[in-house]
Amino acid sequence: MQAQVTSIDTPPRYRASLIQANHWLEAARRLLNLDALAGPSSWKGLELYVQPGLRRELQGTVERLVKKGDAMMANVQDTTLPYHHRTAAIEQFKRTYCQVEQLLDFYADALVTRTTPETTAMLKACDYMAGHSMRALLQPLGIPTPAVITYLDSGIGASIFKAGMPLWDNLESPVAAIKVTRHNLLRPTALIHEAGHQVAHLTGWNAELAAALRIGLKKYGLQFANSWAAWASEIAADIFAFVHAGFASVAALHDVVDGASREVFRYAAGDPHPISFLRVLIGTECCRQCYGTGMWDQMERQWKKKHPLTAARPSTAQLVSASLPRLPEIVRLLLQYPFRGFGSKSITQCIDAGAAHPEALQRTAAASGEAFYTSAPLLLRGPMARLAWNGYQIIAAPARAPFYLQQQQAWMLLLGNSIQ
Secondary structure (H helix, E strand, O other): OOOOOOOOOOOOOOOHHHHHHHHHHHHHOOOOOOHOOHHHHHHHHHOOOOHHHHHHHHHHHHHOOOHHHHHHHHHHHHHOOOOOHHHHHHHHHHHHHHHHHHHHHHHHHHHHHHHHHHHHHHHHHHHHHHHHHHHHHHHHHHOOOEEEEEEOOOOEEEEEEEOOOOOOOOOOOOOOOEEEEEEOOOOOOHHHHHHHHHHHHHHHHHHHHHHHHHHHOHHHHHHHHHHHHHHHHHHHHHHHHHHOOOOOOOHHHHHOOOOHHHHHHHOOOOOOOOOOHHHHHHHHHHHHHHHHHOOHHHHHHHHHHHOOOOOOOOOHHHHHHHHHHHHHHHHHHHHHHOOOOOOOOOOHHHOOOOHHHHHHHHHHHHHHOOHHHHHHHHHHOOOHHHHHHHHHHHHHHHHHHHHHHHHHHHHHHHHHHHHO
């Protein structure tokens, strides 16, 4: 195509608004090429049930952005409109463009972590496990399970960008995007914690649990009840991980939140995360109520010895001291309280926490023999049992941890490569 050259015989008129309008509209049009966002191999790395829907939603988002850009350009070129209306249209479109670009970058970053066949298979296994855990609770309630895309990132804790969260222009996030930390890829129980956040969002669990804690603990003082109610969202996600993965989820949480006592006892009003000291003890009490005595009792004793209450600030120590004798009552509420969002059932009536009892897991593994980890159909039907049992063995026999971590990687690769 022959290049076009602007004649400068007559000095051109400088039109700042039109220049800017063209700049942002053309930038929006370039976003239409999603293969420039992430290469074909990255898109191919997503399961068929995720990739078409995600790509379709993102493509539609950009197309709507371009339509807004066309309307913006029409306003800029309409000389009958006041000048400030035309410039305001540009600024509004620029903000919308940046929002869409940020959304695309988020998913691009998630997609490009699937750069090798091994990483792709591991993350596909994580996608599947998160979806499987949600479906176990949501399907009987008639609530569609959102698609999941997991991605690797640095840091200590996992996180989720929930499906259904509002984005812009009345749009919602099309899939649940869950960050899996590199250090915990082979102990991914935090993945189920994040899936619990998605379940809570879809069922209204957080608000119901907060209300139940506020009412149930009001007899111990309004401030005490409100403190526990403020932690409802993170407690719910911890409980969701526990009923699926058992002690493995408690042990993995312990290893993430452990540290200097000043951090373990850190308390900030408004933080949805419970005080880490109490958060671990919620987990050990869950084990005690569902499984009886076990290694979690040893964990609890060592936890309390390592982090004496004298290391806490006075106000925090007061809240922790008031909580300790009431933990059995609180945990019974967490495990047994019926919620409307669950069809008037408790979480343990929806998900059989007993299936993650170490003895039950051992019996299941023994009954399947080598096929427990090597049969793709069995992995697809019961990934939570593998996650719970492998995670338990890593804790129960730390001298053999390298073997169990290799075993975890092997079955996750098989699971991921079995998903089309």
